[in-house]
Amino acid sequence: MAENSAEERRKRARLGEARNEKSSYEQRKAQKESKRNVNEKKIERLKSAKxxxxxxKKSAEEHHRSLKKYTDDNGIQDEWVGNKQKDIVSMIDGDLVSYYKSYxxxxxxxxxxxxxxxTRLQNENMQLGWDILHIGSLINSLVNEIRTLCN
Incomplete structure (x- = not known):
């Protein structure tokens, strides 16, 4: 009877430990799922910004091409001549075109x-997904152990 009682105490102690481990793993899993969800929202915002x-960029490139075309022989140079024309062409060819290129x-x-x-966030989410699956596996094993100890 004393042996049976010691065995029961050991089972109860292990049952408490298993429940605590399960709770701890569930918290870690929830934290990782939350982090993954936050990352997904960041990824969507970054994709929108991109x-x-x-x-x-496409619009700036179109403006850049327009300016280049405008200063070609068929553009601004045919519309007027003189110092102002030279200054404008020089400004467009020199400064403005290079600003668009820099931009x-x-x-x-x-x-x-x-x-x-x-990419960094997607890779982090892949790792989080693996961690979540692994923790889920650990929880599943603990649930089975708890069931066994309760029988």
């Missing part, structure tokens, strides 16, 4: 950085 920046290059850099962050 699309907007790519539209801006589109910088947009490329920002889009690349956004793509890098999207």
């Amino acid at each position: 699309d907007s920046l790519q539209s801006l 589109t290059d910088r947009l490329d850099d920002v889009v690349d950085a956004i793509c890098d962050e999207i």
